[in-house]
Amino acid sequence: MSLFDKFKPTATMYYALRDEIGRDPFGVSMDEMKGPTRALVDGKEIVLAGTNNYLGLTYEESAVAATIKAVEQSGTGTTGSRFANGTYAAHRQLEIDLAAYLGYKHCIVFSTGYQANLGAISALAQAPDDVILIDADSHACIYDGCQLSGAETIRFRHNDPESLEKRLQRLGENVKGKLVCFEGMYSMFGDTAPVKELVEVAHKYGAYALLDEAHSFGVFGENGRGICEHDEVLDQVDFYTGTFSKSLASIGGFVASNHDELEYLRFSSRPYMFTASPSPANIAAASAALKKISSDQSMRVQLWENAKRVHAAFTQLGFDLCAPCSPVIAVRMKSRDQAFKAWNFLMDNGVYVNLAIPPGTPNATSILRLSVSSAHTTEDLDIVINAYGALAEKLSGELKDD
Amino acid sequence: MSSIQEDDDLVFRKICSLIEPLNDKGVKLTRETDLIADLEIDSVAVLDVVMDIEDNYDISIPVNTISEIKTIGELVDAIHAIKKEQT
Numbered sequence: 001m002s003l004f005d006k007f008k009p010t011a012t013m014y015y016a017l018r019d020e021i022g023r024d025p026f027g028v029s030m031d032e033m034k035g036p037t038r039a040l041v042d043g044k045e046i047v048l049a050g051t052n053n054y055l056g057l058t059y060e061e062s063a064v065a066a067t068i069k070a071v072e073q074s075g076t077g078t079t080g081s082r083f084a085n086g087t088y089a090a091h092r093q094l095e096i097d098l099a100a101y102l103g104y105k106h107c108i109v110f111s112t113g114y115q116a117n118l119g120a121i122s123a124l125a126q127a128p129d130d131v132i133l134i135d136a137d138s139h140a141c142i143y144d145g146c147q148l149s150g151a152e153t154i155r156f157r158h159n160d161p162e163s164l165e166k167r168l169q170r171l172g173e174n175v176k177g178k179l180v181c182f183e184g185m186y187s188m189f190g191d192t193a194p195v196k197e198l199v200e201v202a203h204k205y206g207a208y209a210l211l212d213e214a215h216s217f218g219v220f221g222e223n224g225r226g227i228c229e230h231d232e233v234l235d236q237v238d239f240y241t242g243t244f245s246k247s248l249a250s251i252g253g254f255v256a257s258n259h260d261e262l263e264y265l266r267f268s269s270r271p272y273m274f275t276a277s278p279s280p281a282n283i284a285a286a287s288a289a290l291k292k293i294s295s296d297q298s299m300r301v302q303l304w305e306n307a308k309r310v311h312a313a314f315t316q317l318g319f320d321l322c323a324p325c326s327p328v329i330a331v332r333m334k335s336r337d338q339a340f341k342a343w344n345f346l347m348d349n350g351v352y353v354n355l356a357i358p359p360g361t362p363n364a365t366s367i368l369r370l371s372v373s374s375a376h377t378t379e380d381l382d383i384v385i386n387a388y389g390a391l392a393e394k395l396s397g398e399l400k401d402d
Numbered sequence: 403m404s405s406i407q408e409d410d411d412l413v414f415r416k417i418c419s420l421i422e423p424l425n426d427k428g429v430k431l432t433r434e435t436d437l438i439a440d441l442e443i444d445s446v447a448v449l450d451v452v453m454d455i456e457d458n459y460d461i462s463i464p465v466n467t468i469s470e471i472k473t474i475g476e477l478v479d480a481i482h483a484i485k486k487e488q489t
């Protein structure tokens with residue numbers, strides 16, 4: 001018996017598929033970046049259509065300039081956690097700016113979005129008195145936050161307020177605190193949650209609502225504040241979590257809230273206290289990107305135009321799409337085998353998308369996840385749509401029975 | 403005792419009927435069958451089967467409990483324990 005035996009079944013399956021197509025979908029190296037939507041991979045220029053760069057801000061001039069200045073002034077790293085020596089004026093300022101942008105009283109910046117969820121959930125809910133209820137399709141960091149918390153965790157059916165309500169009703173009298181966690185837009189299928197209904201059900205049973213807008217921040221709502229802005233319940237969300245790694249094109253995460261007690265997390269949340277804070281460069285880039293999206297709506301408008309174009313084209317091509325139009329456009333494949341080959345075919349045709357296979361995908365489906373960016377040019381999208389057009393033919397021919 | 407035995411059987415049969423569609427290899431289902439090792443059902447799919455069981459019996463089975471369950475028999479026992487507690 002070795003420590004490694006348990007990996008064998010997955011490794012065997014994965015390596016066989018990888019060797020069959022002659023490329024590793026989970027080990028692609030962008031050898032040279034050519035801008036927000038292009039990269040050189042194995043000497044060939046590829047259109048990047050599997051990122052989270054929704055607003056295309058990775059090369060935003062003001063952010064690049066601010067980042068260079070921050071490194072020169074404040075150094076390359078903070079070498080400490082927020083709780084110790086890792087809080088600079090810029091970290092504080094970004095918390096104030098994020099709170100102001102979203103309209104919450106408080107905000108805490110974490111080192112990543114993963115840690116923000118991990119840190120909020122694990123500190124807020126504790127065994128044995130509290131219970132956490134989570135959407136069944138929640139991101140790994142929500143599941144991991146529950147594990148770290150140790151509190152009893154119950155899943156409700158994806159995007160189903162009724163299923164949440166049933167589970168809240170079943171809870172015993174002894175439960176003290178209840179925390180309900182769900183997301184705005186889901187990253188794999190691009191479907192969106194009934195945020196208003198979920199918040200209402202949570203509050204009806206005296207539970208707190210934690211909403212992760214990782215993929216919807218900057219993308220949904222009149223001012224880009226997420227699905228809760230679109231649903232007009234932003235002020236009712238108890239804990240709003242987000243990341244800098246998608247629309248803000250940096251690294252870091254945050255939790256915002258109107259509860260004054262949010263500040264308690266600063267001395268009780270292990271993922272806040274025991275990891276180094278984001279570097280000055282990360283903070284400067286996120287701050288500049290936040291300024292940009294607060295003052296300029298044009299990226300979001302372009303993003304949705306691009307999303308509509310691709311979604312309509314794929315619908316016409318007859319693809320089995322996972323959700324109505326959003327910036328994440330996922331195509332359902334028949335099998336893992338077919339998904340690997342289709343992914344490889346797109347690479348051959350100059351397009352990188354994300355391959356997602358079970359475990360870890362909802363309903364054990366294999367999908368090709370495409371994400372649209374506002375930075376995609378007409379030519380980029382032509383290449384994408386042409387590649388998918390050729391793929392559609394391939395799927396009804398050669399790859400039909402894979 | 404006999405009524406528990408009877409009920410036990412019903413829960414066992416219900417679980418088998420929910421798992422059967424995922425039993426691609428046609429393994430004979432017993433109390434000792436290991437969901438992941440024998441049936442090669444992935445851990446996420448196990449959670450989805452459990453969701454059906456929850457709705458069927460109107461109980462909530464915490465993720466913490468599921469992660470400790472390996473065999474069909476353990477799942478049956480857990481459901482009995484929770485049914486007693488929650489109803």
Ligand SMILES: Cc1ncc(COP(=O)(O)O)c(C=O)c1O
Pocket residue numbers: 112113114115117139141183187212214215243244245251252253
């Ligand atoms: C829903 C959701 N929450 C949180 C995260 C984590 O964000 P970060 O990359 O900042 O750790 C992600 C991204 O992977 C996500 O999809």
